[in-house]
Amino acid sequence: MPRKIIKERVPTPERPPEERNKDFNEVNLGYTLELAKKEAERCLQCKPAPCIQGCPVYIDIPAFIAKIIEEDIKGALEVIWRNNSLPAITGRVCPQEDQCEGVCTMGKIGDPINIGKLERFVADYARKHGIDEELLQEQIKGIQPNGKKVAVIGAGPAGLTCAAELAKMGYEVTIFEALHEPGGVTIYGIPEFRLPKEIVRRELENLRKLGVKIETDTLVGKTITFEELKQEYDAVFIGTGAGTPKFVKWEGINLNGIYSANEFLTRVNLMKAYQFPEYDTPIKVGKRVAVIGGGNTAMDAARSALRLGAEVWILYRRTKKEMTARIEEIHHAEEEGVKFMFLVSPKRFIGDEHGNLKAIELEKMKLGEPDETGRRRPVPTGETFIMEFDNAVIAIGQTPNKTFIQSVPDLLVDRWGRIVVDDKLMTSIPGVFAGGDAIRGEATVILAMGDGRKAAKSIHEYLSGNA
Numbered sequence: 001m002p003r004k005i006i007k008e009r010v011p012t013p014e015r016p017p018e019e020r021n022k023d024f025n026e027v028n029l030g031y032t033l034e035l036a037k038k039e040a041e042r043c044l045q046c047k048p049a050p051c052i053q054g055c056p057v058y059i060d061i062p063a064f065i066a067k068i069i070e071e072d073i074k075g076a077l078e079v080i081w082r083n084n085s086l087p088a089i090t091g092r093v094c095p096q097e098d099q100c101e102g103v104c105t106m107g108k109i110g111d112p113i114n115i116g117k118l119e120r121f122v123a124d125y126a127r128k129h130g131i132d133e134e135l136l137q138e139q140i141k142g143i144q145p146n147g148k149k150v151a152v153i154g155a156g157p158a159g160l161t162c163a164a165e166l167a168k169m170g171y172e173v174t175i176f177e178a179l180h181e182p183g184g185v186t187i188y189g190i191p192e193f194r195l196p197k198e199i200v201r202r203e204l205e206n207l208r209k210l211g212v213k214i215e216t217d218t219l220v221g222k223t224i225t226f227e228e229l230k231q232e233y234d235a236v237f238i239g240t241g242a243g244t245p246k247f248v249k250w251e252g253i254n255l256n257g258i259y260s261a262n263e264f265l266t267r268v269n270l271m272k273a274y275q276f277p278e279y280d281t282p283i284k285v286g287k288r289v290a291v292i293g294g295g296n297t298a299m300d301a302a303r304s305a306l307r308l309g310a311e312v313w314i315l316y317r318r319t320k321k322e323m324t325a326r327i328e329e330i331h332h333a334e335e336e337g338v339k340f341m342f343l344v345s346p347k348r349f350i351g352d353e354h355g356n357l358k359a360i361e362l363e364k365m366k367l368g369e370p371d372e373t374g375r376r377r378p379v380p381t382g383e384t385f386i387m388e389f390d391n392a393v394i395a396i397g398q399t400p401n402k403t404f405i406q407s408v409p410d411l412l413v414d415r416w417g418r419i420v421v422d423d424k425l426m427t428s429i430p431g432v433f434a435g436g437d438a439i440r441g442e443a444t445v446i447l448a449m450g451d452g453r454k455a456a457k458s459i460h461e462y463l464s465g466n467a
């Protein structure tokens with residue numbers, strides 16, 4: 001009998017906007033087993049499956065979906081873990097609409113399969129029922145130590161993935177992380193309401209159980225030198241990310257009340273300033289907040305400021321169509337009451353007699369020819385107006401972290417500060433590899449993880465004499 005095609009995806013329950021915009025708890029509640037099975041049954045089990053090619057780490061998507069239908073969640077997790085060690089994170093934050101779901105066959109006749117939410121379901125269900133622990137113990141038993149040591153710089157998605165893959169191959173791996181907590185952007189940048197930190201910590205705990213050591217509060221290039229690492233380890237992986245905020249030299253940029261998105265989100269997420277004075281890091285947010293930018297970072301800053309009680313405006317120099325933030329996040333921000341103003345750019349920040357921000361002079365823009373990103377370039381019109389604001393959060397992009405790079409003169413970087421690598425992800429220094437935002441500039445979690453996996457394979461080939 002021909003199978004029945006179900007065009008509409010099974011929705012995931014979400015907390016209502018008027019409730020969730022007052023706290024930092026997770027917005028999307030995810031599938032139950034029953035709902036996940038219903039969504040999994042929509043999958044056509046295509047051969048070959050385009051969704052696998054759409055995934056930057058090539059997860060066997062139809063295979064894990066088939067296991068959900070059989071209620072074999074351990075089997076589903078085993079399939080996912082072959083290619084992705086952090087599925088509870090990627091299931092939540094990947095821009096699936098541009099990846100696996102963007103090329104899913106079902107998308108041509110109806111809604112694509114909700115692959116991200118199914119991946120998240122497997123990871124969450126496994127965690128709740130201790131299934132991940134069971135599978136981990138089986139993997140640990142299979143590890144044969146090979147006596148070689150690898151140092152990983154930076155505990156973001158790139159470094160963590162590289163470390164996990166190497167540990168499974170028997171390497172003794174130590175990660176050096178500048179902050180007091182590992183996770184990179186997933187811990188200090190992406191807010192709780194999108195990615196609960198308890199979930200990130202559990203995925204990190206799994207890596208520790210694989211034998212990966214994590215040395216926090218260690219800024220390589222200052223606390224410890226690169227030369228020391230090179231002498232002590234057989235190979236090095238650099239996953240230092242792109243955590244330096246970009247600024248424009250706008251007049252008044254140093255007024256009180258103006259934050260970089262990086263500072264704003266670090267205070268909120270890593271230091272839990274939204275629970276001040278229970279936590280001792282403060283954050284000052286007035287009645288009206290302007291967030292400058294149109295990416296994920298801008299959306300996260302805006303939605304965080306809203307939860308701190310402010311009226312929030314996203315000020316973006318292009319139109320909604322050119323925004324780089326995930327569609328789901330733009331939609332959530334709109335639902336929660338963030339206001340959007342397009343085709344505007346700050347001209348100067350205006351302060352009061354105490355040096356506090358009180359207004360922003362904005363210039364109207366129009367769209368010109370496409371730039372190197374393929375998006376139409378914003379062109380100033382010369383027409384300006386003034387809007388009152390108590391705070392501004394600058395979220396116009398980030399560049400690779402410099403402290404480490406500048407401490408290694410032999411390391412080749414391009415003019416944007418990105419580390420230059422060959423097709424094996426080896427840098428200009430033999431035995432030293434790099435990946436993630438450090439080589440790409442600001443990109444995505446899954447691309448960073450893909451680099452981590454690829455570099456682990458290259459390191460293994462290099463140290464086995466097969467490079």
Ligand SMILES: Cc1cc2nc3c(=O)[nH]c(=O)nc-3n(C[C@H](O)[C@H](O)[C@H](O)COP(=O)(O)OP(=O)(O)OC[C@H]3O[C@@H](n4cnc5c(N)ncnc54)[C@H](O)[C@@H]3O)c2cc1C
Pocket residue numbers: 093094095153154155156157158159176177178179182183184185186189190218219220221239240241242243265296297300326401403404435436437438442443444445446448
């Ligand atoms: C606010 C925000 C929201 C985002 N939302 C999404 C999203 O929804 N989906 C998505 O896919 N991507 C998103 N991204 C992008 C994504 O988070 C990054 O592409 C990804 O984290 C890059 O991983 P990474 O491991 O290369 O670097 P990072 O995550 O930046 O990790 C680098 C780590 O290296 C450490 N480090 C740096 N220098 C040193 C040193 N000298 N010594 C020791 N440690 C060092 C840093 O402290 C950090 O922990 C977002 C980014 C931001 C900022």
Ligand code: SF4
Pocket residue numbers: 042043044045046049050051052061062103104105106113115
């Ligand atoms: S492309 Fe879509 S329908 Fe086909 S196997 Fe992948 S998820 Fe299932």
